Amino acid sequence: MSLREELEDFYADYSEVIDSGALERWPELFVEPCLYRIVSKENHDKGLPLSLMLCESLGMLKDRAHASKELNVYAPRAWRHSITQIRGREDAGSISAQANFVVFETLPDQHTRILCAGRYLDTLVRTPAGLRLREKICVYDAALIPGSIVMPL
Amino acid sequence: MNARAWPAEGDARVPYWIYTDEAIYRREIERIFEGPTWSYVALECELPKPGDWKRSWIGEKSVLVVRGEDGVIRGFLNRCAHRGVQLCQEMSGHVRQFRCPYHQWTYDLDGRLMGMPFRHGVKGVGGMPAEFEFAQHGLTPIRIAARCGAVFGSLSAQTPELEDYFGEKMLAFYDRVFDGRELRLLGYSRQRLAANWKLILENIKDTCHASLLHVFFVTFGLFRVDNPSKVRMDETGLHTALISERGRQELNEGTRQMHSFRQQLALQDPRLLDTVREFPGDATVIMHTFWPNLILQQQSNTLATRQIVPRGPQAFDLHWTFFGYASDDEEMTRRRLRQANLMGPGGLVSIDDGEIIERAQHGFAAAADAVSINEMGGREYADCDHMVTDVALRAFYRGYRNVMGL
Numbered sequence A: 001m002s003l004r005e006e007l008e009d010f011y012a013d014y015s016e017v018i019d020s021g022a023l024e025r026w027p028e029l030f031v032e033p034c035l036y037r038i039v040s041k042e043n044h045d046k047g048l049p050l051s052l053m054l055c056e057s058l059g060m061l062k063d064r065a066h067a068s069k070e071l072n073v074y075a076p077r078a079w080r081h082s083i084t085q086i087r088g089r090e091d092a093g094s095i096s097a098q099a100n101f102v103v104f105e106t107l108p109d110q111h112t113r114i115l116c117a118g119r120y121l122d123t124l125v126r127t128p129a130g131l132r133l134r135e136k137i138c139v140y141d142a143a144l145i146p147g148s149i150v151m152p153l
Numbered sequence B: 001m002n003a004r005a006w007p008a009e010g011d012a013r014v015p016y017w018i019y020t021d022e023a024i025y026r027r028e029i030e031r032i033f034e035g036p037t038w039s040y041v042a043l044e045c046e047l048p049k050p051g052d053w054k055r056s057w058i059g060e061k062s063v064l065v066v067r068g069e070d071g072v073i074r075g076f077l078n079r080c081a082h083r084g085v086q087l088c089q090e091m092s093g094h095v096r097q098f099r100c101p102y103h104q105w106t107y108d109l110d111g112r113l114m115g116m117p118f119r120h121g122v123k124g125v126g127g128m129p130a131e132f133e134f135a136q137h138g139l140t141p142i143r144i145a146a147r148c149g150a151v152f153g154s155l156s157a158q159t160p161e162l163e164d165y166f167g168e169k170m171l172a173f174y175d176r177v178f179d180g181r182e183l184r185l186l187g188y189s190r191q192r193l194a195a196n197w198k199l200i201l202e203n204i205k206d207t208c209h210a211s212l213l214h215v216f217f218v219t220f221g222l223f224r225v226d227n228p229s230k231v232r233m234d235e236t237g238l239h240t241a242l243i244s245e246r247g248r249q250e251l252n253e254g255t256r257q258m259h260s261f262r263q264q265l266a267l268q269d270p271r272l273l274d275t276v277r278e279f280p281g282d283a284t285v286i287m288h289t290f291w292p293n294l295i296l297q298q299q300s301n302t303l304a305t306r307q308i309v310p311r312g313p314q315a316f317d318l319h320w321t322f323f324g325y326a327s328d329d330e331e332m333t334r335r336r337l338r339q340a341n342l343m344g345p346g347g348l349v350s351i352d353d354g355e356i357i358e359r360a361q362h363g364f365a366a367a368a369d370a371v372s373i374n375e376m377g378g379r380e381y382a383d384c385d386h387m388v389t390d391v392a393l394r395a396f397y398r399g400y401r402n403v404m405g406l
Helices: A003-019 A023-029 A041-046 A058-071 B022-033 B162-177 B198-205 B215-220 B330-342 B350-364 B391-404
Strands: A030-040 A053-055 A078-091 A094-106 A113-127 A130-140 B013-015 B039-043 B052-058 B061-067 B073-077 B092-094 B113-115 B141-147 B150-154 B183-193 B229-233 B240-244 B285-290 B294-299 B302-310 B316-325 B371-373
Touching (some): A003 A023, A003 A078, A003 A130, A023 A058, A030 A041, A041 A130, A041 B183, A053 A058, A053 B330, A058 B215, A078 A113, A094 A130, B039 B052, B039 B061, B039 B302, B162 B285, B183 B350, B198 B285, B198 B294, B198 B350, B198 B391, B229 B391, B302 B330
Parallel strands (some): A030 A130
Antiparallel strands (some): A030 A053, A078 A094, A094 A113, B052 B061, B061 B073, B183 B316, B240 B285, B285 B294, B294 B302, B302 B316
Protein backbone atom coordinates (compact mmCIF):
# COMPACT_ATOMS: atom_id res chain seq x y z
CA MET A 1 0.00 0.00 0.00
CA SER A 2 1.39 3.41 -0.90
CA LEU A 3 1.73 6.11 1.72
CA ARG A 4 -1.03 8.02 -0.01
CA GLU A 5 -3.38 5.05 0.26
CA GLU A 6 -2.50 4.60 3.91
CA LEU A 7 -3.23 8.26 4.54
CA GLU A 8 -6.51 8.07 2.62
CA ASP A 9 -7.61 5.19 4.83
CA PHE A 10 -6.57 7.08 7.93
CA TYR A 11 -8.49 10.22 6.96
CA ALA A 12 -11.53 8.12 6.12
CA ASP A 13 -11.43 6.71 9.65
CA TYR A 14 -10.81 10.16 11.07
CA SER A 15 -13.83 11.69 9.39
CA GLU A 16 -16.02 8.74 10.25
CA VAL A 17 -15.23 9.08 13.95
CA ILE A 18 -16.39 12.69 13.97
CA ASP A 19 -19.22 12.53 11.44
CA SER A 20 -20.77 9.47 13.09
CA GLY A 21 -20.77 11.23 16.45
CA ALA A 22 -18.34 8.77 18.05
CA LEU A 23 -16.29 11.64 19.45
CA GLU A 24 -15.11 9.58 22.39
CA ARG A 25 -12.96 7.70 19.85
CA TRP A 26 -11.42 10.88 18.45
CA PRO A 27 -8.57 11.08 21.02
CA GLU A 28 -7.65 7.48 20.14
CA LEU A 29 -6.43 8.72 16.78
CA PHE A 30 -3.65 10.72 18.48
CA VAL A 31 -0.56 9.74 20.43
CA GLU A 32 0.92 11.52 23.40
CA PRO A 33 2.58 14.02 23.32
CA CYS A 34 0.19 15.62 20.86
CA LEU A 35 -1.10 18.93 19.66
CA TYR A 36 -4.43 19.76 18.07
CA ARG A 37 -5.33 23.23 16.86
CA ILE A 38 -8.03 24.86 14.82
CA VAL A 39 -6.67 28.17 13.61
CA SER A 40 -7.95 30.76 11.18
CA LYS A 41 -5.97 31.39 8.03
CA GLU A 42 -5.83 35.00 9.17
CA ASN A 43 -4.04 34.18 12.44
CA HIS A 44 -1.91 31.55 10.75
CA ASP A 45 -0.73 33.91 8.00
CA LYS A 46 -0.05 36.73 10.44
CA GLY A 47 1.80 34.48 12.87
CA LEU A 48 -0.73 35.18 15.63
CA PRO A 49 -0.82 32.36 18.20
CA LEU A 50 -4.56 32.24 18.97
CA SER A 51 -6.41 29.01 18.20
CA LEU A 52 -10.14 28.54 17.90
CA MET A 53 -9.58 25.19 19.62
CA LEU A 54 -6.38 24.14 21.31
CA CYS A 55 -5.59 20.75 22.84
CA GLU A 56 -2.08 20.20 24.12
CA SER A 57 -2.44 16.68 25.45
CA LEU A 58 -4.56 13.55 25.17
CA GLY A 59 -6.31 14.74 28.31
CA MET A 60 -7.36 17.97 26.63
CA LEU A 61 -8.56 16.05 23.58
CA LYS A 62 -10.70 13.90 25.87
CA ASP A 63 -12.02 16.97 27.70
CA ARG A 64 -12.98 18.60 24.41
CA ALA A 65 -14.55 15.42 23.03
CA HIS A 66 -16.57 14.99 26.22
CA ALA A 67 -17.69 18.62 26.17
CA SER A 68 -18.72 18.43 22.51
CA LYS A 69 -20.58 15.20 23.02
CA GLU A 70 -22.15 15.71 26.43
CA LEU A 71 -21.83 19.20 27.85
CA ASN A 72 -22.20 21.92 25.22
CA VAL A 73 -25.66 23.07 24.22
CA TYR A 74 -26.26 23.27 20.49
CA ALA A 75 -28.81 22.51 17.83
CA PRO A 76 -28.84 18.94 16.52
CA ARG A 77 -26.82 18.69 13.32
CA ALA A 78 -25.15 16.43 10.82
CA TRP A 79 -21.51 16.91 9.84
CA ARG A 80 -19.87 15.51 6.76
CA HIS A 81 -16.16 15.83 6.16
CA SER A 82 -14.66 15.75 2.71
CA ILE A 83 -10.90 15.30 2.83
CA THR A 84 -9.08 15.54 -0.50
CA GLN A 85 -5.77 16.37 -2.18
CA ILE A 86 -3.96 14.24 0.37
CA ARG A 87 -0.17 14.35 0.19
CA GLY A 88 2.40 12.93 2.56
CA ARG A 89 6.13 12.51 3.01
CA GLU A 90 7.78 10.06 5.36
CA ASP A 91 10.98 11.11 7.02
CA ALA A 92 12.85 9.52 9.93
CA GLY A 93 9.84 7.78 11.40
CA SER A 94 7.35 10.59 11.05
CA ILE A 95 4.98 11.52 8.26
CA SER A 96 4.18 15.08 7.28
CA ALA A 97 0.81 15.19 5.61
CA GLN A 98 -1.34 17.86 4.06
CA ALA A 99 -4.91 17.67 2.86
CA ASN A 100 -7.82 19.92 2.03
CA PHE A 101 -10.94 19.59 4.12
CA VAL A 102 -14.50 20.76 3.76
CA VAL A 103 -17.09 20.28 6.46
CA PHE A 104 -20.73 20.35 5.42
CA GLU A 105 -23.16 21.12 8.20
CA THR A 106 -26.87 20.38 8.18
CA LEU A 107 -29.07 22.10 10.75
CA PRO A 108 -32.78 21.60 11.44
CA ASP A 109 -35.07 23.34 8.92
CA GLN A 110 -32.15 24.46 6.76
CA HIS A 111 -30.29 23.56 3.63
CA THR A 112 -26.92 21.92 4.07
CA ARG A 113 -24.24 24.60 4.28
CA ILE A 114 -20.48 24.68 4.20
CA LEU A 115 -19.28 25.23 7.75
CA CYS A 116 -15.72 25.75 6.68
CA ALA A 117 -13.02 24.72 4.29
CA GLY A 118 -9.30 24.67 4.82
CA ARG A 119 -6.13 22.67 5.06
CA TYR A 120 -4.90 20.03 7.45
CA LEU A 121 -1.22 20.35 8.30
CA ASP A 122 -0.54 17.09 10.10
CA THR A 123 2.25 15.03 11.53
CA LEU A 124 1.60 11.31 11.91
CA VAL A 125 3.56 8.41 13.31
CA ARG A 126 3.37 4.69 12.79
CA THR A 127 2.16 2.67 15.78
CA PRO A 128 1.23 -1.01 16.15
CA ALA A 129 -2.39 0.12 15.85
CA GLY A 130 -1.75 1.97 12.59
CA LEU A 131 -1.12 5.60 11.73
CA ARG A 132 -1.77 8.05 14.54
CA LEU A 133 -1.61 11.84 14.80
CA ARG A 134 1.20 13.53 16.65
CA GLU A 135 0.04 16.94 15.57
CA LYS A 136 -2.94 18.26 13.68
CA ILE A 137 -3.34 21.88 12.67
CA CYS A 138 -6.63 22.69 10.94
CA VAL A 139 -6.23 26.01 9.13
CA TYR A 140 -9.65 27.25 8.04
CA ASP A 141 -10.14 29.81 5.31
CA ALA A 142 -13.39 31.44 6.48
CA ALA A 143 -13.34 35.14 7.23
CA LEU A 144 -16.48 34.49 9.28
CA ILE A 145 -17.57 31.20 10.80
CA PRO A 146 -21.29 30.69 10.19
CA GLY A 147 -22.57 30.12 13.73
CA SER A 148 -20.21 28.09 15.90
CA ILE A 149 -17.80 25.19 15.47
CA VAL A 150 -19.28 22.81 17.99
CA MET A 151 -17.00 19.81 17.41
CA PRO A 152 -13.42 19.22 16.38
CA LEU A 153 -12.76 19.53 12.65
CA MET B 1 -43.97 50.01 13.42
CA ASN B 2 -45.99 52.96 14.69
CA ALA B 3 -48.89 50.66 15.38
CA ARG B 4 -46.70 48.80 17.82
CA ALA B 5 -46.54 49.89 21.42
CA TRP B 6 -44.20 48.70 24.13
CA PRO B 7 -45.99 46.39 26.59
CA ALA B 8 -47.70 48.18 29.46
CA GLU B 9 -45.58 46.30 32.02
CA GLY B 10 -42.60 48.44 30.98
CA ASP B 11 -38.94 47.52 30.84
CA ALA B 12 -39.44 44.11 32.46
CA ARG B 13 -41.06 43.02 29.18
CA VAL B 14 -39.38 43.07 25.78
CA PRO B 15 -41.54 42.63 22.68
CA TYR B 16 -40.13 40.37 19.97
CA TRP B 17 -40.69 42.90 17.20
CA ILE B 18 -37.58 44.77 18.31
CA TYR B 19 -35.56 41.74 17.18
CA THR B 20 -37.23 41.23 13.81
CA ASP B 21 -38.64 44.51 12.48
CA GLU B 22 -36.77 46.07 9.55
CA ALA B 23 -37.92 49.61 10.39
CA ILE B 24 -36.76 49.26 14.01
CA TYR B 25 -33.41 48.05 12.70
CA ARG B 26 -33.02 51.07 10.38
CA ARG B 27 -33.82 53.34 13.30
CA GLU B 28 -31.19 51.57 15.40
CA ILE B 29 -28.56 52.13 12.74
CA GLU B 30 -29.45 55.80 12.49
CA ARG B 31 -29.92 56.64 16.17
CA ILE B 32 -27.46 54.26 17.78
CA PHE B 33 -24.58 53.24 15.52
CA GLU B 34 -24.55 56.41 13.44
CA GLY B 35 -25.76 58.52 16.35
CA PRO B 36 -23.89 60.07 19.28
CA THR B 37 -22.10 56.92 20.42
CA TRP B 38 -18.52 55.66 20.51
CA SER B 39 -18.03 52.34 18.78
CA TYR B 40 -15.00 50.20 19.52
CA VAL B 41 -12.87 49.88 16.38
CA ALA B 42 -9.36 48.67 17.28
CA LEU B 43 -6.63 48.02 19.77
CA GLU B 44 -3.64 50.31 19.45
CA CYS B 45 -1.32 47.27 19.41
CA GLU B 46 -2.84 46.29 16.07
CA LEU B 47 -1.30 49.44 14.57
CA PRO B 48 2.16 49.69 16.09
CA LYS B 49 3.86 51.69 13.30
CA PRO B 50 3.03 54.71 11.14
CA GLY B 51 1.35 53.45 7.99
CA ASP B 52 -0.27 50.45 9.74
CA TRP B 53 -3.98 50.24 9.10
CA LYS B 54 -6.88 47.92 9.82
CA ARG B 55 -10.36 47.57 8.46
CA SER B 56 -13.10 47.85 11.06
CA TRP B 57 -16.80 48.75 11.38
CA ILE B 58 -19.09 51.28 12.96
CA GLY B 59 -22.54 49.79 12.69
CA GLU B 60 -22.71 48.49 9.13
CA LYS B 61 -20.19 50.99 7.84
CA SER B 62 -16.74 49.79 6.88
CA VAL B 63 -14.06 52.08 8.29
CA LEU B 64 -10.28 52.29 8.12
CA VAL B 65 -8.24 52.91 11.23
CA VAL B 66 -4.79 54.21 10.39
CA ARG B 67 -1.69 55.29 12.27
CA GLY B 68 -0.33 58.43 10.64
CA GLU B 69 3.25 59.56 10.14
CA ASP B 70 2.87 61.60 13.33
CA GLY B 71 1.88 58.48 15.28
CA VAL B 72 -1.72 59.68 15.69
CA ILE B 73 -4.51 57.19 14.97
CA ARG B 74 -7.15 58.45 12.54
CA GLY B 75 -10.25 56.95 11.01
CA PHE B 76 -11.95 57.20 7.61
CA LEU B 77 -14.84 55.62 5.84
CA ASN B 78 -13.45 52.79 3.74
CA ARG B 79 -14.62 54.33 0.50
CA CYS B 80 -12.85 56.11 -2.31
CA ALA B 81 -14.07 59.71 -2.66
CA HIS B 82 -14.28 59.25 -6.43
CA ARG B 83 -16.71 56.42 -7.21
CA GLY B 84 -17.30 54.88 -3.81
CA VAL B 85 -15.09 51.85 -4.30
CA GLN B 86 -14.11 50.13 -1.08
CA LEU B 87 -10.51 51.18 -0.64
CA CYS B 88 -9.18 48.26 1.42
CA GLN B 89 -10.35 44.66 1.30
CA GLU B 90 -7.68 42.95 3.37
CA MET B 91 -8.21 42.99 7.13
CA SER B 92 -5.06 44.96 7.81
CA GLY B 93 -1.83 46.09 6.23
CA HIS B 94 0.88 48.67 5.98
CA VAL B 95 1.00 51.44 3.38
CA ARG B 96 2.67 54.76 2.66
CA GLN B 97 -0.45 55.92 0.88
CA PHE B 98 -3.84 54.51 -0.07
CA ARG B 99 -4.50 54.06 -3.76
CA CYS B 100 -7.85 53.06 -5.20
CA PRO B 101 -7.25 50.52 -7.97
CA TYR B 102 -10.17 51.74 -10.10
CA HIS B 103 -8.90 55.17 -11.24
CA GLN B 104 -5.87 55.35 -8.99
CA TRP B 105 -6.94 58.23 -6.81
CA THR B 106 -4.29 58.38 -4.11
CA TYR B 107 -4.61 59.51 -0.49
CA ASP B 108 -2.04 60.12 2.22
CA LEU B 109 -2.30 58.62 5.70
CA ASP B 110 -4.26 61.69 6.81
CA GLY B 111 -6.88 60.92 4.17
CA ARG B 112 -5.96 63.87 1.92
CA LEU B 113 -6.35 63.38 -1.81
CA MET B 114 -2.82 63.60 -3.17
CA GLY B 115 -3.18 62.82 -6.83
CA MET B 116 -4.83 61.06 -9.73
CA PRO B 117 -3.68 60.06 -13.20
CA PHE B 118 -4.82 62.27 -16.14
CA ARG B 119 -5.49 65.20 -13.87
CA HIS B 120 -3.98 67.52 -16.48
CA GLY B 121 -5.13 65.43 -19.40
CA VAL B 122 -3.05 63.47 -21.89
CA LYS B 123 -1.46 65.11 -24.94
CA GLY B 124 -3.26 68.32 -24.15
CA VAL B 125 -6.75 66.87 -24.05
CA GLY B 126 -9.10 65.93 -21.21
CA GLY B 127 -8.25 66.15 -17.55
CA MET B 128 -10.03 67.48 -14.50
CA PRO B 129 -11.38 71.03 -14.47
CA ALA B 130 -8.85 73.55 -13.18
CA GLU B 131 -11.20 74.46 -10.33
CA PHE B 132 -11.43 70.90 -8.99
CA GLU B 133 -10.33 71.20 -5.39
CA PHE B 134 -8.28 68.37 -3.96
CA ALA B 135 -8.87 69.62 -0.43
CA GLN B 136 -12.60 68.99 -0.84
CA HIS B 137 -12.26 65.40 -1.97
CA GLY B 138 -10.29 63.52 0.63
CA LEU B 139 -11.48 60.41 2.46
CA THR B 140 -14.41 61.03 4.79
CA PRO B 141 -12.93 61.31 8.28
CA ILE B 142 -14.54 59.86 11.35
CA ARG B 143 -13.93 60.91 14.92
CA ILE B 144 -11.43 58.76 16.77
CA ALA B 145 -10.69 58.55 20.48
CA ALA B 146 -8.06 56.28 22.00
CA ARG B 147 -7.58 55.50 25.67
CA CYS B 148 -4.92 53.23 27.16
CA GLY B 149 -4.78 50.80 24.27
CA ALA B 150 -8.30 50.70 22.86
CA VAL B 151 -9.58 52.85 20.01
CA PHE B 152 -13.13 54.06 19.41
CA GLY B 153 -14.78 55.79 16.48
CA SER B 154 -17.87 57.91 16.09
CA LEU B 155 -19.83 59.08 13.07
CA SER B 156 -21.55 61.88 14.98
CA ALA B 157 -20.24 65.34 15.84
CA GLN B 158 -22.60 65.32 18.83
CA THR B 159 -20.91 62.45 20.65
CA PRO B 160 -19.47 63.66 23.97
CA GLU B 161 -15.79 63.12 24.74
CA LEU B 162 -15.02 59.44 25.35
CA GLU B 163 -14.42 59.89 29.09
CA ASP B 164 -17.75 61.69 29.53
CA TYR B 165 -19.49 59.15 27.34
CA PHE B 166 -18.42 56.22 29.53
CA GLY B 167 -18.64 58.19 32.76
CA GLU B 168 -16.40 57.93 35.78
CA LYS B 169 -18.01 54.81 37.16
CA MET B 170 -17.62 52.72 34.00
CA LEU B 171 -14.19 54.17 33.26
CA ALA B 172 -12.94 52.67 36.51
CA PHE B 173 -13.82 49.21 35.13
CA TYR B 174 -12.38 50.06 31.73
CA ASP B 175 -9.13 51.24 33.30
CA ARG B 176 -8.79 48.04 35.28
CA VAL B 177 -8.12 46.09 32.06
CA PHE B 178 -6.79 48.92 29.91
CA ASP B 179 -4.51 50.10 32.68
CA GLY B 180 -1.87 51.73 30.50
CA ARG B 181 0.27 48.66 30.03
CA GLU B 182 1.13 47.97 26.42
CA LEU B 183 -1.09 45.26 24.98
CA ARG B 184 -0.06 42.20 23.00
CA LEU B 185 -2.29 40.99 20.20
CA LEU B 186 -2.90 37.22 20.38
CA GLY B 187 -5.29 36.79 17.48
CA TYR B 188 -8.79 36.98 16.06
CA SER B 189 -11.87 34.85 15.81
CA ARG B 190 -14.81 35.96 13.72
CA GLN B 191 -18.28 34.55 13.36
CA ARG B 192 -21.68 35.45 11.95
CA LEU B 193 -24.63 34.56 14.13
CA ALA B 194 -28.17 34.37 12.82
CA ALA B 195 -29.61 36.46 15.62
CA ASN B 196 -30.38 40.08 16.40
CA TRP B 197 -27.34 42.04 17.59
CA LYS B 198 -28.97 43.07 20.87
CA LEU B 199 -29.13 39.45 21.96
CA ILE B 200 -25.38 39.22 22.46
CA LEU B 201 -25.40 42.32 24.66
CA GLU B 202 -28.34 40.85 26.56
CA ASN B 203 -26.42 37.63 26.91
CA ILE B 204 -23.71 39.43 28.85
CA LYS B 205 -26.19 41.43 30.95
CA ASP B 206 -28.29 38.37 31.70
CA THR B 207 -26.53 37.16 34.83
CA CYS B 208 -28.76 34.18 35.56
CA HIS B 209 -28.18 32.28 32.33
CA ALA B 210 -24.47 31.84 33.04
CA SER B 211 -25.37 29.76 36.08
CA LEU B 212 -27.73 27.55 34.13
CA LEU B 213 -26.76 27.21 30.49
CA HIS B 214 -23.01 26.70 30.80
CA VAL B 215 -21.78 23.45 32.34
CA PHE B 216 -18.24 24.83 32.37
CA PHE B 217 -19.13 27.96 34.30
CA VAL B 218 -21.47 26.18 36.65
CA THR B 219 -19.40 23.13 37.44
CA PHE B 220 -16.08 24.85 37.85
CA GLY B 221 -17.52 27.93 39.54
CA LEU B 222 -16.17 30.41 36.99
CA PHE B 223 -19.33 32.50 36.94
CA ARG B 224 -22.15 31.44 39.19
CA VAL B 225 -24.89 33.19 41.14
CA ASP B 226 -23.90 31.64 44.46
CA ASN B 227 -20.47 33.32 44.25
CA PRO B 228 -19.99 36.86 45.60
CA SER B 229 -21.13 39.04 42.70
CA LYS B 230 -22.15 42.55 41.77
CA VAL B 231 -23.98 44.28 38.95
CA ARG B 232 -22.84 47.82 38.21
CA MET B 233 -24.37 50.15 35.65
CA ASP B 234 -24.05 53.72 34.49
CA GLU B 235 -26.98 56.09 34.75
CA THR B 236 -28.14 55.40 31.18
CA GLY B 237 -28.32 51.68 31.95
CA LEU B 238 -26.55 50.98 28.66
CA HIS B 239 -23.03 50.32 29.95
CA THR B 240 -22.77 47.47 32.43
CA ALA B 241 -20.14 45.59 34.42
CA LEU B 242 -20.85 42.19 35.93
CA ILE B 243 -18.35 41.37 38.62
CA SER B 244 -17.83 38.01 40.24
CA GLU B 245 -15.43 35.68 41.99
CA ARG B 246 -14.59 32.10 41.20
CA GLY B 247 -16.35 29.60 43.43
CA ARG B 248 -15.87 25.92 44.16
CA GLN B 249 -17.18 22.73 42.64
CA GLU B 250 -19.53 22.07 45.54
CA LEU B 251 -23.14 21.21 46.08
CA ASN B 252 -24.94 24.06 47.82
CA GLU B 253 -28.28 25.83 47.80
CA GLY B 254 -27.40 27.43 44.47
CA THR B 255 -25.78 24.58 42.57
CA ARG B 256 -28.48 22.15 43.76
CA GLN B 257 -30.92 24.09 41.55
CA MET B 258 -28.66 24.13 38.48
CA HIS B 259 -29.35 21.17 36.23
CA SER B 260 -26.04 21.79 34.51
CA PHE B 261 -23.98 21.34 37.69
CA ARG B 262 -21.81 18.19 37.48
CA GLN B 263 -20.31 17.34 40.82
CA GLN B 264 -18.28 14.44 39.46
CA LEU B 265 -16.95 16.15 36.34
CA ALA B 266 -13.18 16.36 36.38
CA LEU B 267 -10.93 17.64 33.63
CA GLN B 268 -8.46 15.09 32.28
CA ASP B 269 -6.03 17.96 31.84
CA PRO B 270 -6.74 20.63 34.46
CA ARG B 271 -4.34 23.13 32.89
CA LEU B 272 -7.35 24.62 31.11
CA LEU B 273 -8.43 26.11 34.42
CA ASP B 274 -5.03 26.84 35.90
CA THR B 275 -6.06 30.44 36.53
CA VAL B 276 -3.97 33.01 38.37
CA ARG B 277 -5.07 36.24 39.98
CA GLU B 278 -3.67 39.15 38.02
CA PHE B 279 -5.87 42.16 38.80
CA PRO B 280 -6.21 43.99 42.11
CA GLY B 281 -9.25 43.16 44.24
CA ASP B 282 -11.27 39.98 44.68
CA ALA B 283 -13.00 39.83 41.30
CA THR B 284 -11.84 37.00 39.05
CA VAL B 285 -14.21 37.87 36.25
CA ILE B 286 -15.64 41.14 35.02
CA MET B 287 -17.76 41.12 31.91
CA HIS B 288 -18.28 44.60 30.52
CA THR B 289 -20.70 45.85 27.93
CA PHE B 290 -19.84 49.25 26.50
CA TRP B 291 -22.71 50.61 24.45
CA PRO B 292 -23.26 50.05 21.63
CA ASN B 293 -20.82 47.55 20.13
CA LEU B 294 -18.25 46.33 22.64
CA ILE B 295 -18.13 43.44 25.04
CA LEU B 296 -14.91 43.48 27.03
CA GLN B 297 -14.18 40.08 28.49
CA GLN B 298 -11.97 39.44 31.48
CA GLN B 299 -12.75 35.88 32.50
CA SER B 300 -9.88 34.61 34.65
CA ASN B 301 -6.83 35.12 32.41
CA THR B 302 -8.58 35.32 29.10
CA LEU B 303 -8.98 38.85 27.79
CA ALA B 304 -10.80 39.81 24.63
CA THR B 305 -12.80 42.49 22.96
CA ARG B 306 -15.90 41.34 21.13
CA GLN B 307 -16.96 43.81 18.48
CA ILE B 308 -20.56 43.68 17.27
CA VAL B 309 -21.36 44.43 13.62
CA PRO B 310 -25.11 44.43 12.92
CA ARG B 311 -26.15 42.74 9.65
CA GLY B 312 -29.87 43.36 9.44
CA PRO B 313 -32.41 42.54 12.14
CA GLN B 314 -31.71 38.81 12.04
CA ALA B 315 -27.91 38.59 11.92
CA PHE B 316 -24.75 40.12 13.29
CA ASP B 317 -21.03 39.51 13.12
CA LEU B 318 -18.96 39.09 16.23
CA HIS B 319 -15.25 39.89 15.94
CA TRP B 320 -13.19 38.60 18.84
CA THR B 321 -9.75 40.09 19.45
CA PHE B 322 -7.82 38.20 22.12
CA PHE B 323 -4.99 40.02 23.81
CA GLY B 324 -2.60 40.01 26.70
CA TYR B 325 0.02 42.46 27.91
CA ALA B 326 3.40 43.03 26.31
CA SER B 327 4.92 42.34 29.73
CA ASP B 328 3.37 38.83 29.99
CA ASP B 329 5.91 36.06 30.36
CA GLU B 330 5.67 32.98 28.18
CA GLU B 331 3.78 31.04 30.81
CA MET B 332 1.11 33.73 31.10
CA THR B 333 0.72 33.90 27.31
CA ARG B 334 0.31 30.11 27.20
CA ARG B 335 -2.28 30.34 29.97
CA ARG B 336 -4.24 33.00 28.07
CA LEU B 337 -4.14 30.95 24.87
CA ARG B 338 -5.27 27.83 26.72
CA GLN B 339 -8.12 29.60 28.52
CA ALA B 340 -9.19 31.04 25.17
CA ASN B 341 -10.67 27.55 24.68
CA LEU B 342 -13.56 28.76 26.81
CA MET B 343 -14.44 31.61 24.48
CA GLY B 344 -14.98 32.38 20.81
CA PRO B 345 -16.79 30.51 18.00
CA GLY B 346 -15.48 27.17 19.32
CA GLY B 347 -15.49 28.14 23.00
CA LEU B 348 -16.47 25.59 25.62
CA VAL B 349 -18.70 28.31 27.06
CA SER B 350 -19.37 30.56 24.06
CA ILE B 351 -20.68 27.80 21.80
CA ASP B 352 -23.67 27.63 24.13
CA ASP B 353 -24.25 31.40 23.86
CA GLY B 354 -24.04 31.57 20.08
CA GLU B 355 -26.37 28.63 19.74
CA ILE B 356 -28.91 29.76 22.31
CA ILE B 357 -29.34 33.25 20.89
CA GLU B 358 -29.85 31.80 17.40
CA ARG B 359 -32.46 29.55 18.98
CA ALA B 360 -34.09 32.58 20.59
CA GLN B 361 -34.23 34.24 17.18
CA HIS B 362 -36.04 31.16 15.85
CA GLY B 363 -38.49 31.58 18.71
CA PHE B 364 -39.21 35.19 17.72
CA ALA B 365 -40.15 34.22 14.17
CA ALA B 366 -43.82 34.79 13.48
CA ALA B 367 -44.32 35.89 17.09
CA ALA B 368 -43.69 39.63 16.81
CA ASP B 369 -46.07 40.58 19.60
CA ALA B 370 -45.03 37.97 22.13
CA VAL B 371 -42.68 39.19 24.86
CA SER B 372 -39.64 38.27 26.92
CA ILE B 373 -39.94 38.40 30.70
CA ASN B 374 -37.12 40.05 32.61
CA GLU B 375 -38.47 40.02 36.15
CA MET B 376 -35.89 38.14 38.15
CA GLY B 377 -35.01 40.40 41.05
CA GLY B 378 -38.24 42.37 40.79
CA ARG B 379 -38.72 45.51 38.75
CA GLU B 380 -35.86 47.59 40.14
CA TYR B 381 -33.07 49.27 38.21
CA ALA B 382 -30.52 49.81 40.94
CA ASP B 383 -27.01 48.34 41.14
CA CYS B 384 -27.07 45.22 43.23
CA ASP B 385 -24.69 42.94 45.08
CA HIS B 386 -25.85 39.62 43.69
CA MET B 387 -26.56 38.12 40.28
CA VAL B 388 -29.93 36.43 40.82
CA THR B 389 -31.47 39.24 38.88
CA ASP B 390 -32.42 40.63 35.47
CA VAL B 391 -31.71 44.17 36.66
CA ALA B 392 -29.11 44.85 33.97
CA LEU B 393 -31.59 43.81 31.29
CA ARG B 394 -34.30 46.11 32.64
CA ALA B 395 -31.88 49.02 32.86
CA PHE B 396 -30.64 48.26 29.37
CA TYR B 397 -34.11 48.34 27.87
CA ARG B 398 -34.99 51.49 29.73
CA GLY B 399 -31.93 53.11 28.14
CA TYR B 400 -32.67 51.56 24.75
CA ARG B 401 -36.25 52.84 24.76
CA ASN B 402 -35.01 56.35 25.58
CA VAL B 403 -32.61 56.30 22.66
CA MET B 404 -35.12 54.77 20.26
CA GLY B 405 -38.19 56.75 21.37
CA LEU B 406 -40.15 53.55 21.99
